[in-house]
Amino acid sequence: VKTTAHQPDTTTGRPDIRAVARAAKVSVSTVSRAVNDKATVNPKMAERVWKAVRELNYLPNPQARALVSGRSRILGLIVSEITDPMIPELIQQFEEVALRYRYEILTACISNDNEHIARCMRRMAAWNVDAIAIMTFGNEGLLVHRILQHGVPTVFVDTAPEHGNSSVLRIDYEQGARQAIEHLAALGHRDIALMAGPARPPSVGFRLAAFGKAAQECAIPIAESRIITCDPTMQGGIAGAQQLLSSNDLPTAILCTSDACAIGALQRLSHAAIRVPQDISIVGFDDIHMAQMTFPSLTSIQISRGEMARTAVCALRRHLEHRSPVREYKLHTQLIVRQSTSVPRSG
Amino acid sequence: VKTTAHQPDTTTGRPDIRAVARAAKVSVSTVSRAVNDKATVNPKMAERVWKAVRELNYLPNPQARALVSGRSRILGLIVSEITDPMIPELIQQFEEVALRYRYEILTACISNDNEHIARCMRRMAAWNVDAIAIMTFGNEGLLVHRILQHGVPTVFVDTAPEHGNSSVLRIDYEQGARQAIEHLAALGHRDIALMAGPARPPSVGFRLAAFGKAAQECAIPIAESRIITCDPTMQGGIAGAQQLLSSNDLPTAILCTSDACAIGALQRLSHAAIRVPQDISIVGFDDIHMAQMTFPSLTSIQISRGEMARTAVCALRRHLEHRSPVREYKLHTQLIVRQSTSVPRSG
DNA sequence: GTGAAAGCGCTAACAC
DNA sequence: GTGTTAGCGCTTTCAC
Numbered sequence: 042v043k044t045t046a047h048q049p050d051t052t053t054g055r056p057d058i059r060a061v062a063r064a065a066k067v068s069v070s071t072v073s074r075a076v077n078d079k080a081t082v083n084p085k086m087a088e089r090v091w092k093a094v095r096e097l098n099y100l101p102n103p104q105a106r107a108l109v110s111g112r113s114r115i116l117g118l119i120v121s122e123i124t125d126p127m128i129p130e131l132i133q134q135f136e137e138v139a140l141r142y143r144y145e146i147l148t149a150c151i152s153n154d155n156e157h158i159a160r161c162m163r164r165m166a167a168w169n170v171d172a173i174a175i176m177t178f179g180n181e182g183l184l185v186h187r188i189l190q191h192g193v194p195t196v197f198v199d200t201a202p203e204h205g206n207s208s209v210l211r212i213d214y215e216q217g218a219r220q221a222i223e224h225l226a227a228l229g230h231r232d233i234a235l236m237a238g239p240a241r242p243p244s245v246g247f248r249l250a251a252f253g254k255a256a257q258e259c260a261i262p263i264a265e266s267r268i269i270t271c272d273p274t275m276q277g278g279i280a281g282a283q284q285l286l287s288s289n290d291l292p293t294a295i296l297c298t299s300d301a302c303a304i305g306a307l308q309r310l311s312h313a314a315i316r317v318p319q320d321i322s323i324v325g326f327d328d329i330h331m332a333q334m335t336f337p338s339l340t341s342i343q344i345s346r347g348e349m350a351r352t353a354v355c356a357l358r359r360h361l362e363h364r365s366p367v368r369e370y371k372l373h374t375q376l377i378v379r380q381s382t383s384v385p386r387s388g
Numbered sequence: 389v390k391t392t393a394h395q396p397d398t399t400t401g402r403p404d405i406r407a408v409a410r411a412a413k414v415s416v417s418t419v420s421r422a423v424n425d426k427a428t429v430n431p432k433m434a435e436r437v438w439k440a441v442r443e444l445n446y447l448p449n450p451q452a453r454a455l456v457s458g459r460s461r462i463l464g465l466i467v468s469e470i471t472d473p474m475i476p477e478l479i480q481q482f483e484e485v486a487l488r489y490r491y492e493i494l495t496a497c498i499s500n501d502n503e504h505i506a507r508c509m510r511r512m513a514a515w516n517v518d519a520i521a522i523m524t525f526g527n528e529g530l531l532v533h534r535i536l537q538h539g540v541p542t543v544f545v546d547t548a549p550e551h552g553n554s555s556v557l558r559i560d561y562e563q564g565a566r567q568a569i570e571h572l573a574a575l576g577h578r579d580i581a582l583m584a585g586p587a588r589p590p591s592v593g594f595r596l597a598a599f600g601k602a603a604q605e606c607a608i609p610i611a612e613s614r615i616i617t618c619d620p621t622m623q624g625g626i627a628g629a630q631q632l633l634s635s636n637d638l639p640t641a642i643l644c645t646s647d648a649c650a651i652g653a654l655q656r657l658s659h660a661a662i663r664v665p666q667d668i669s670i671v672g673f674d675d676i677h678m679a680q681m682t683f684p685s686l687t688s689i690q691i692s693r694g695e696m697a698r699t700a701v702c703a704l705r706r707h708l709e710h711r712s713p714v715r716e717y718k719l720h721t722q723l724i725v726r727q728s729t730s731v732p733r734s735g
Numbered sequence: 736g737t738g739a740a741a742g743c744g745c746t747a748a749c750a751c
Numbered sequence: 752g753t754g755t756t757a758g759c760g761c762t763t764t765c766a767c
Contacts (some may be wrong), residue, residue, distance in 0.1 A: 055513075057760055068738045073762060083736060100514045104451040104460070105760035108743045113451070124677050129476040133497055140507070145515070148495065150480055160487070166402075167447045168492070275681040308683040311658035330471050334622040336655040404744055415754040420746060430752060452744035455759045 056097040064093035076101060103145065107169060115145045116357060117165045117173035117193075121180055121242070123150045125274075126301060126329045127346075131176055134350035142354060144171075153182050162187045172196075172357040176349075179243030194360030196353050199244045208356040210349060210370050212244075217342035217374030218251035218296075221324045222259050224340070224376055225294050228384050230322065233263055234292040236281040236302055238273035245273050248298040248326060273298050278305020286313055291321055293385035300325035300332050300341055307335060307381065318383040328377050337380035344374055403444040411440035423448060450492065454516060462492045463704060464512045464520035464540075468527055468589070470497045472621075473648060473676045474693075478523055481697035489701060491518075500529050509534045519543075519704040523696075526590030541707030543700050546591045555703040557696060557717050559591075564689035564721030565598035565643075568671045569606050571687070571723055572641050575731050577669065580610055581639040583628040583649055585620035592620050595645040595673060620645050625652020633660055638668055640732035647672035647679050647688055654682060654728065665730040675724050684727035691721055 058076075062069045067086055074082045075090035093099070107113040116139050120128050132148055139146050147168055149161040162184075165173060172194040175181050179200040181188075188195055194206045201209040225233060235252050238245035249268075256263045269284055271277035278297065282305065285291055297303035303325030307317055317323055317337055325332055328343035352370050360366045405423075409416045414433055421429045422437035440446070454460040463486050467475050479495060486493050494515055496508040509531075512520060519541040522528055526547040528535075535542055541553045548556040572580055582599050585592035596615075603610045616631055618624035625644065629652065632638055644650035650672030654664055664670055664684055672679055675690035699717050707713045 058762095059760085069761080070738060070740095070763080071736085074737090077762085081736060086737085100510065102455070102516070102760050103514055104454045104516070105743090106762075107451045108449070108455060108745090109760080109762045111743075123476045123480045126473070129470045133470045136495075136497070140511075145494075145511070147492075148483075150483070163447060164487075164492070167450055169449070169451070275678065279681070279683045305681065305683070308655060308658065311655065312663065312683050314661045316659065331622065334626070334652065336626045336652070336659050405746095406744085416744095417746080417755080418753060421753090424746085428752060433753085449744050452759085453746075455761090456744080456746045458759075 056099050058099075058101070060097055061090065061093045061099050064097060065089045111169075112171055113145075113169040114143060115147050115168055115170045116354070117170040118146050118148045119161060119165075119173060119175045119177065119181075119184065120148070120150055121177040122152055126331055127299075127327050128176075130330055130346045131349065134346040135174065135176075135353065138347075138350045138354045142358065144354070151177075151184070153180065155183060158184050158187065162191065165193075166191060171361055174353045174357065176353070177242070179247075180241065194357055194366070196356045198349070198353075199247060206360060206366075208360070208366060208368055208370065210352055210356070210372055212247075212344055212372045213374055214244075214247050214251035215254060217326070217344070217376070218248070218255035219258065220374065220376035221296055221342050222252070222255045222261060224378065224382065225296075225322065225324070226259050226261055228322070228382065230294040230385050231261060232267070232292040232385075233261060233294045233296060234267040234269060234285065235263055236269045236271060236278060236295050236297045236306060238277065238298050238302070239270060245298050252296055252298075267292060271302065273302050275301045275305035275308075278302035278307075279309045280305075282306040282309035282313075286310070286315075291315070293387070294322040294324070294382070296324050296326075298326050300327045300329045300339060302326075303339055303341070303381075304331065304335055307337075307339070318381050320386050322382040322385070324382060332377070332379070335381075340379045340382040341377050342374050343377045344372065348372060403446045405446075405448070407444055408437065408440045408446050411444060412436045458516075459518055459708075460492075460516040461490060462494050462515055462517045463701070464517040465493050465495045466508060466512075466520060466522045466524065466528075466531070467495070467497055468524045469499055473678055474646075474674050475523075477677055477693045478696065481693040482521065482523075482700065485694075485697045485701045489705065491701070498524075498531070500527065502530065505531050505534065509538065512540075513538060518708055521700045521704065523700070524589070526594075527588065541704055541713070543703045545696070546594060553707060553713075555707070555713060555715055555717065557699055557703070557719055559594075559691055559719045560721055561591075561594050561598035562601060564673065564691070564723070565595070565602035566605065567721065567723035568643055568689050569599070569602045569608065571725065571729065572643075572669065572671070573606050573608055575669070575729065577641040577732050578608060579614070579639040579732075580608060580641045580643060581614040581616060581632065582610055583616045583618060583625060583642050583644045583653060585624065585645050585649070586617060592645050599643055599645075614639060618649065620649050622648045622652035622655075625649035625654075626656045627652075629653040629656035629660075633657070633662075638662070640734070641669040641671070641729070643671050643673075645673050647674045647676045647686060649673075650686055650688070650728075651678065651682055654684075654686070664728050667733050669729040669732070671729060679724075679726070682728075687726045687729040688724050689721050690724045691719065695719055 062072045075087040151157045196208045198210045237249045240246040269281040271281035325339045325341035328341040332339040332341045422434040498504045543555045545557045584596045587593040616628045618628035672686045672688035675688040679686040679688045
């Protein structure tokens with residue numbers, strides 16, 4: 042037995058709700074109500090409570106709260122491997138937004154490996170997360186079933202299973218593609234290559250399709266031979282550029298399905314003494330932080346991490362608060378013009 | 389009142405320890421002991437318990453555990469801003485290691501801004517983290533006092549306050565510097581430049597000093613004029629390279645205090661049709677993931693993120709388990725030779 | 736509008 | 752070696 046009944050706690054440890062109640066000369070329930078901003082509390086008493094809270098430096102214990110209320114105020118965030126430079130930026134934004142709403146975040150970076158996924162779901166379940174954001178850009182694979190059977194509200198990016206408890210953030214890739222192609226067309230480009238990942242993750246496929254459609258609409262059809270298949274990574278970009286170089290027939294511009302890929306291509310071309318943008322223009326996708334810092338800096342189709350994070354948290358909150366959840370959110374893109382694009386070399 | 393006393397829980401909700409006890413026909417304490425691998429439990433009963441655990445898919449509730457035991461099994465991880473590519477890799481490794489020891493991680497990315505720091509410390513305190521790893525490479529500034537007054541065990545990188553509850557991970561920068569300079573010397577380089585950040589964060593200063601000392605020891609003194617001051621970022625590297633270019637007097641090799649910086653320099657030089665490594669060699673520091681993926685790939689002084697993470701968690705565990713804590717740990721470096729270094733252009 | 740008391744799921748005395 | 756039970760810090764009935 043630790044202590045008998047509820048003696049005043051005179052130790053130097055962290056003050057608990059009873060210490061606050063004592064200091065404010067009210068009951069614990071009043072403290073609880075005041076601290077949780079319940080309407081039914083006399084302003085006079087509330088002030089007394091807050092004063093005590095400040096003086097004692099009281100912090101409510103989230104574990105105790107979760108235990109008794111059944112809601113943890115923790116949001117799960119599942120992302121793909123952290124080597125994609127987009128991911129850390131997304132995590133940070135999500136965290137920022139979630140904290141603003143007083144949610145804690147449980148982050149899990151998963152590879153598409155059963156063991157990892159199982160562990161991840163165990164963590165989410167053990168901590169009783171209130172909702173989960175899955176930001177794997179369509180690459181969630183095996184994960185989906187396990188999440189859904191879990192029953193908590195979810196939000197996905199790009200693709201999502203039909204399910205009452207989930208929403209989708211749909212990025213308007215077509216808008217982005219159109220913006221990029223119109224930009225290049227306006228500069229005078231007619232010979233554009235696509236540097237484009239394979240179908241995995243699905244989002245890359247969407248981007249590729251969007252480029253094709255937009256090119257069609259702008260009457261700048263892109264020949265089959267101008268579609269370079271490579272991973273949407275820096276390494277992929279290097280390989281893709283290599284392929285272009287060895288063909289000895291450079292286009293005047295390259296559209297990439299990711300910034301990482303664009304940066305790889307930029308490096309490879311620079312090394313071969315091809316100058317960007319004088320000899321060739323390059324456009325990236327995502328507008329990762331690094332796009333501002335390359336030389337030359339990269340023109341890119343921005344997907345706002347801030348907006349993604351805000352929308353994701355907002356979607357989950359709607360689920361949690363029973364305000365009729367919204368199934369689908371559309372995210373806009375914006376072309377950020379920097380130094381990697383200019384008029385084509387012949388013009 | 390929710391339910392009267394402890395009726396069997398027939399709802400479909402998550403099974404609790406009592407459900408397991410019922411299923412295994414033992415008492416809750418036996419379940420608790422078995423699940424926590426206490427030695428004093430009959431193997432026969434333990435097996436019965438584990439069987440029930442598996443059948444019911446029981447997961448202990450960490451919140452309840454924390455509440456009653458006073459230990460949360462959460463480790464705080466405080467890192468600097470996430471735009472440094474080193475940081476996400478560090479987070480992931482730390483997470484990996486911590487999870488292996490059944491610790492959860494509470495990550496906070498902080499800028500050196502009072503509001504952020506206050507919020508971060510509030511989170512750490514509210515969740516009752518058992519210990520904190522501070523991986524801000526000497527740039528913790530205002531943070532330090534607030535952490536120490538908190539009283540939990542801590543581990544710092546490079547620099548740490550004198551304090552009974554904290555350990556330091558000291559990276560052997562001198563070893564790294566020596567490896568790099570010996571490598572260049574062996575290739576025949578005699579005219580080496582340092583691309584080197586200012587004193588903030590302190591770790592950069594340490595690296596710079598280490599380079600100087602190692603150069604001295606290898607009898608390849610580095611002239612004042614060969615020390616280019618710039619930020620240890622990609623942008624810094626671009627600016628530094630620019631400075632070298634405009635001086636019209638290139639060294640045969642550049643040592644950088646970070647990979648980001650090296651990559652920036654690589655880009656800038658490539659753009660100016662200076663070929664790496666034929667015209668100039670470049671060595672980075674940290675061996676971030678991206679160093680493998682640049683063109684040409686980057687020779688770099690590796691600081692193993694895995695080792696850092698393992699050592700940090702190990703240091704904290706020593707504190708937590710009263711095994712006489714160790715004040716200081718030394719981390720070794722390793723030169724990873726890739727394609728950005730070769731013999732100097734004249735030779 | 737306020738207080739008393741039950742109990743969230745678990746661990747750790749303590750009694751057997 | 753096992754079971755019984757108090758209580759971690761909090762929210763939430765329910766009675767006033």
